[in-house]
Amino acid sequence: MEVIRSDEYKSRKEHRCNYCSGKIKKGVIYANAFIVDQGDSWTWKAHLHCMALTTMLGMDSWGDGITEELFEECVREDFDEHFSTAEKALMLFEHLKSEEEKPDESADN
Numbered sequence: 001m002e003v004i005r006s007d008e009y010k011s012r013k014e015h016r017c018n019y020c021s022g023k024i025k026k027g028v029i030y031a032n033a034f035i036v037d038q039g040d041s042w043t044w045k046a047h048l049h050c051m052a053l054t055t056m057l058g059m060d061s062w063g064d065g066i067t068e069e070l071f072e073e074c075v076r077e078d079f080d081e082h083f084s085t086a087e088k089a090l091m092l093f094e095h096l097k098s099e100e101e102k103p104d105e106s107a108d109n
């Protein structure tokens, strides 16, 4: 598997995260990579926090054999081992904060 390019973009429309299958909202920074593997190629899109999680959990990035179910299983199983209560609280706080700061999609610009 070869990552031809990977970068962070601001989404111009709504995408779906290839890890958690959650929505990547319009106007947020997300990870986008172009992958080539044995004649196949695909674009991988993911939340930055999902990318960070795969790195922290030591999973292969860019979806090499990772399904949504496997991702969730790994996150659930490893989460308790890897992080202290304080770290989990901080992550929850950051998550809630980022939800609050999402851009108003109804605004004209």
Ligand SMILES: [Zn+2]
Pocket: 017, 018, 019, 020, 021, 022, 046, 047, 050
């Ligand atoms: Zn995600």
